[in-house]
Amino acid sequence: MSQKSSDGKRRKNSWFWELFLNNKIVTTLLIILLILIIIWLFGQISHYFQPLGVIVNLLAFPVITSGILYYLFSPLVNKLSLNGVNKKVSVFAIFIGIVLLVTWGIITLIPIIRDQTQSFINNLPSYYDSISNMIANFPFNFGLSDSFDGIIEYINQIDITSLTERLNPLLTSTVGGLGNVIGIVAQIFTGLLTIPIILYYLLVSGHKIPTFILYYVPNKYRPAVSRMMYQGNYQISxxxxxxxxxxxxxxxxxxxxxxxxxxxxxxxxAVLAAILNVIPYLGSIIAVIPALIIGLLTSPTMLIKVIIVMIIEQTIEGRFIQPQILGNSLKIHPITILFILLISGRLFGLSGVILGVPGYAVIKVIISEIYEWYRENSDLYDDPYVPPLVSEVDNELAVDMSSPDEKDTDDSQNHYSPNNIS
Structure with missing residues (x-):
């Protein structure tokens, strides 16, 4: 009796199963709807995650900086360990080298940069006069001279008293937010203290992290997760x-x-060019603009010399340095990189511009592995159809465009049927 009732119930629900639950389009839409509902729910309870955001903001600076330094110095540590040097000894030697390098920079570079910056500020009036004369004497200025004079006149007409009155609330809010400034300074100071500790343990025991993660991954998914970690680590490094x-x-x-x-x-x-060159493509373009302006304001001969230096630098960098160091490891199209820089910079500011490309590379690796896993476990890709080669497509187009007699002759000689397709 129970078997008959279960069979009847199965027949009764079969249309619902076949038309609704067993429909791939309906199932996909339901999954999308559930994801949107989950995102909306997270938006409603986002205030509960504010402590997590504070923790992330506190740890982001030391962890990211330590990771960058780890990828920079880990090859040296590995090479020294292969030559029989203890890892701890090599890490301490690297730390001593970093301290000496920072000390040299503070003693040598910082005073030079400070003096040159102060000299540039003092020479701003003369640069202003040079630019004004250049625009005034340019034969085709397209009204730039009048626009430039209008800007200067507008600046001279600014009422200092009203400007001070407008700045008072800003100053008050700034003083009121002094606690936030102190908090940021304390956060940076704490990060600088914790970076050497995190970097030390990464350089000494960083090779154990993949094994630790794989220990908690089910055996079925360990090969895929291992490939993700290896390829992601390779891309970032x-x-x-x-x-x-x-x-x-x-x-x-x-x-x-x-x-x-x-x-x-x-x-x-030069220091500005080195810092900006961390940003792919855009950084090198932005870095040459100040040098060209200074060369132009100095003299036409200096401008030509600056251009020659840039050509030599770009030739050496493009022909020798980048192929040897960077190669083609990321395999990302330059247009894609530009879009990544624009979007990540708009969303996350300077940190997004610097970390947007490696973040995209890691996401690309993860999505590729998920897609490969889906191909292996789905029956949607079991079709043995192989697309024709480009040459075969061109031959077919040539036959279609030929005369009717030639087309009939070709069709009679090459008759295609479903049974002949392999």
Missing amino acids: QYIRGQILVAIAVGVMFGIGYSIIGLDYGVTL
Whole structure:
């Protein structure tokens, strides 16, 4: 009796199962609806996650900085350990080298940059006069001279008293937010103290992290997760290490070139070029603009010298440095990188511009592995159809465009049927 009732119930629900639950389109829409509901629910209870956001903000600076330094120095530690040097000894040697390098930078570079920046500020009036004369004497200025004079006149007409009155509330709010400023300074100071500790343990025991993660992954998914971690780690390490080394090389080359031609503020411009070169494509373009402006304001001869230095630097960087250091490890199209920089910069600011490309590389690896796993476990890709080669498609198009007699002759000689398709 119970078996008959269960069979009747199964027949009764079969239409609902076949038309609704067993429909792939309906199932996909239900999954999308559930995801949207979950996102909406998280938006409603987002205030409960504010402590988690505070923790992330506190740990982001030391963890990200330690990770960047780890990818920069881990090859050196591994090479020393292969030569028989204890890892702890090599890490302490690297720390001593970092301290000496920072000390040299503070003693040597910082005073030069400070003096050159102060000299640039003092020379701003003369630069203003030079730009004004240039625009006034340019034969085709398209009204730039009048626009420039209008801007200066507008600046001179600014009422200092009203400006002060408008700034008073801003100053009051700034003083009121002094606690936030102190909190940020304390956060940076705490990060600087914790970075050496995190970096030490990463360099000594960083190779154990994948094994620790795989221990908690089910056996069925360990190969896929292992590939994700390996490829993601490879992408990030190649990108970060390559960008930093290329940026240092660019800064050194520009510093030497600007010193040879005697460009004003050469050291500061070289350091600025090295920092901006961390940003792919856009950074190198932005870095050359200040040098070109300074060269133009100095003299036409200096502008030509600056252009020559840039051509030499770009040739050495493009032909020798980037192929040897960066290679083609990321395999991301330049247009894609530009879109990533624009979007990540708009969403996350400077940190997004710097970390957007490696973050995209990791996401790409994860999505690729999920897609491969889905192909292996889904029956939607079991079709043995293989698309024809481009040459075969061209031949078919040529037959279609030929005369009717030739087409009939070809069709009679090459008759296709479903049974002949392999």
